[in-house]
Amino acid sequence: MNYLKLYLNIYNEWYMKPFSANVRFIKSISDIKDKPGPALPEIAFAGRSNVGKSALLNAIFNIKKLAKVSSTPGKTQLINYFQVDDLFYFVDLPGYGFAKVSKSISASWQKMIEDFILKSENLRLVCLLIDSRHDLMKSDEAMADWMNYYQIPYIVILTKCDKLKKTKLSQQVKYFKSKFPDHHIISFSIHINSLKENLIRYFDDLL
Numbered sequence: 001m002n003y004l005k006l007y008l009n010i011y012n013e014w015y016m017k018p019f020s021a022n023v024r025f026i027k028s029i030s031d032i033k034d035k036p037g038p039a040l041p042e043i044a045f046a047g048r049s050n051v052g053k054s055a056l057l058n059a060i061f062n063i064k065k066l067a068k069v070s071s072t073p074g075k076t077q078l079i080n081y082f083q084v085d086d087l088f089y090f091v092d093l094p095g096y097g098f099a100k101v102s103k104s105i106s107a108s109w110q111k112m113i114e115d116f117i118l119k120s121e122n123l124r125l126v127c128l129l130i131d132s133r134h135d136l137m138k139s140d141e142a143m144a145d146w147m148n149y150y151q152i153p154y155i156v157i158l159t160k161c162d163k164l165k166k167t168k169l170s171q172q173v174k175y176f177k178s179k180f181p182d183h184h185i186i187s188f189s190i191h192i193n194s195l196k197e198n199l200i201r202y203f204d205d206l207l
């Protein structure tokens, strides 16, 4: 799958329109039975509200408003499908762990996320996004334990790495490696090109 590589190449040539032309929003669903066709491999983005799931998608495709981003948690409320050519879907999920939504709404989001992860036959990988600045939160631990229980393949992406000094960041990476010894961990920031490129390379190798 050379499309992301292509993007990387073109991205380095800043004056050209990048690969982003080939990604498009398909639809938002609340129930897995409404998922779009054709069936393609899926990579989903999960994590606490405000961790940076939607911003990550915008950043790697270099499109400002591909996915809706907000400084207020709880922006993404449905399961959003983005298709890259005829090759695969990136799926932006609602966040969890946001205290300000009512219990019934947060339970319905949780059910949506769990149903999607358990029932989507084409799901290849969940990217569990965790804010690099904090230690593991209860809700992230619960999500990871749940995925471990159901043997869902996942990696951990540490977000907002631009907000940490180098030494603190390497401490945090060590800390998360100790928490997730069996999972791949990738540092990321929407503001650091080398980290964006690392992540794009990772997806490229995967697909």
Ligand SMILES: Nc1nc2c(ncn2[C@@H]2O[C@H](COP(=O)(O)OP(=O)(O)OP(=O)(O)O)[C@@H](O)[C@H]2O)c(=O)[nH]1
Binding pocket: 047, 048, 049, 050, 051, 052, 053, 054, 055, 056, 068, 069, 070, 071, 072, 073, 074, 075, 076, 077, 093, 094, 095, 096, 159, 160, 161, 162, 163, 188, 189, 190, 191
């Ligand atoms: N400094 C910095 N800010 C970031 C980064 N990633 C995201 N943000 C900011 O964090 C806020 C939340 O980003 P979103 O992408 O909307 O978060 P989300 O995880 O999709 O949140 P929900 O849709 O509520 O689940 C926005 O103000 C982003 O600009 C990053 O790498 N660095």
Ligand SMILES: [Mg+2]
Binding pocket: 053, 054, 055, 068, 069, 075, 076, 092, 093
């Ligand atoms: Mg979002």
